[in-house]
Amino acid sequence: MNIDRRSGCPINLSLEVFGDRWSLIILRDIIFGGRRHFRELLNGSMEGIASNILADRLKRLMELGMLTKTGDPSHKQKAIYSLTEMAITLVPILAHLGAWGRVWLPVSDELSIRAELLEKGGPPMWEQFMNELRYEHLGTSPAPTGATVRAILQAGYEAAVARNVERVGCDPAP
Amino acid sequence: MNIDRRSGCPINLSLEVFGDRWSLIILRDIIFGGRRHFRELLNGSMEGIASNILADRLKRLMELGMLTKTGDPSHKQKAIYSLTEMAITLVPILAHLGAWGRVWLPVSDELSIRAELLEKGGPPMWEQFMNELRYEHLGTSPAPTGATVRAILQAGYEAAVARNVERVGCDPAP
DNA sequence: CAATCTGATTGCAATTTGCAATCAGTTGCA
DNA sequence: TGCAACTGATTGCAAATTGCAATCAGATTG
CATH class of the missing domain: 1.10.10.10 (Winged helix-like DNA-binding domain superfamily/Winged helix DNA-binding domain)
Known part of the structure; x- marks a missing residue:
């Protein structure tokens, strides 16, 4: 390397x-x-x-x-x-990469829900997310108000896991 | 691999x-x-x-x-x-990647001019370029009319090389 | 004081990389 | 016809990289 x-x-x-x-x-x-x-x-x-x-x-x-x-x-x-900041500006690339992978690769439901939400949110959501990251990691940007993007993504993921549990009929691994 | x-x-x-x-x-x-x-x-x-x-x-x-x-x-x-088609849809990712690299990495002038043009053209230019690629590689899509994106990118590259030669004052390697 | 947690480091075998040489079939040219 | 150049590869091999397992010293917890 x-x-x-x-x-x-x-x-x-x-x-x-x-x-x-x-x-x-x-x-x-x-x-x-x-x-x-x-x-x-x-x-x-x-x-x-x-x-x-x-x-x-x-x-x-x-x-x-x-x-x-x-x-x-x-x-x-x-x-x-x-x-x-250099790493934070990768967010749009990661969003595109996730969207591309969702279309062409055998992604799993629970793990691709975040990519889907991020794709649906589009550039405005990416911008908000980047500002949240700037607040958390750089101390710049005002503190985010209301529901954060990460909370939205996390909620989507947990809902997908719950749906999956219901469908499969067993508890997830601890 | x-x-x-x-x-x-x-x-x-x-x-x-x-x-x-x-x-x-x-x-x-x-x-x-x-x-x-x-x-x-x-x-x-x-x-x-x-x-x-x-x-x-x-x-x-x-x-x-x-x-x-x-x-x-x-x-x-x-x-x-x-x-x-799977590879052609990488164009937006490559455009983003080039734009990111231009901001954060020590790119050379001649080689980054294409990334710059592609960034300036935005999604409409990417779409047109993808259609040109579909025509060339898949045989689908109608033949492109007028100046193709690749010709625009190539012209930009050659102009940058020419500018560089003028500045440096010697011929490029054959 | 002992167990556990912290961010690592080391040894080592397996894999990957990439330079150099080589291959057999195809084409262009005299 | 003869032969060099070019085509898309393949092989041998040394060097570098990868990543599993074990281990480390210092800090914290109980």
């Missing part, structure tokens, strides 16, 4: 930033899952990332200017990872 | 399709560079892909349904690679 600088093409350079199996997954979990700590990212992602890979990618994303790390005042050992 | 199916998340599945160093570069060269043959892709991309990697990725992209291969009637050995 070195930084090649193979060419100055924007698409190539973008690929050199997150053209691997894990970087964008980590950013997805921070952005949509609201995860901020190492352990949350390690255990939270359903793809099962290994701890050394996670450590390596977090370091790389910090070097690239996509993340910053600060200490957690409540726990001297905890680190809090925050998105930079 | 096996297909994992780590999770049914749309973003994860999308990453499993082109979350590597080369797949999207190849698609970029076919889409924006108009390359259709193995050799064109091998020598044309400025990132310098190796022939075995190219062969492997072309095969994989065919298995994933992003490309099809047909024989060239004028040359019994030549293969022509064509985009599928």
